[in-house]
Amino acid sequence: MTALISDQTGAAVQNAFGALANTVLSNNARTLEDLVKEMLKPMLKTWLDDNLPAMVERLVRAEIERVARGGRR
Template sequence: PPAPLDFDAIDFEDEAFAEPEPEPEPPPAQPSPQPQPQPVFQAPPRPEPEAETLVSAATDASVNGAFNLLAHTVLTQNARTLEDLVKDMLRPMLKSWLDDNLPAVVERLVRAEIERVSRGR
């Protein structure tokens, strides 16, 4: 069997056990100079065209006033909905159409039914 080591006899301060000196850090590398970017050609900015209006300022103000009045009127009439307004507008048109066309429609349907029943006998 191998002989046990006598740790007391070992001189740990001997140069053989000394830690090696750390190597000095290299100086930081200088970044390589970046080439200058080539200038990009840009057309000179054009002035924004002035917005052309279809109506004069007076007409525009008049129309805005009319729409504001309409909106105010609609909102103050017991908060009627658009559906209610459309019903009120369509009622006379529908009455007129029915007055003009209902008799002819009913007559045509009655004749067709009479012919169907008379053929069935």
């Protein structure tokens, strides 16, 4: 199968995108980890807002029942 672009063109494109990536990372000093954290924070907040109150209520209720029965862990 014949390649759609030449090796020389492919290398030039790869170098151009590499230079862009280096420039963006050095100017913003942001890593992939930073970007992932930024994206996950609102998702985690939504999940916690939706699930944490019910989880805490269920666990506290279970602990109160355990203590009321005089149980130990």
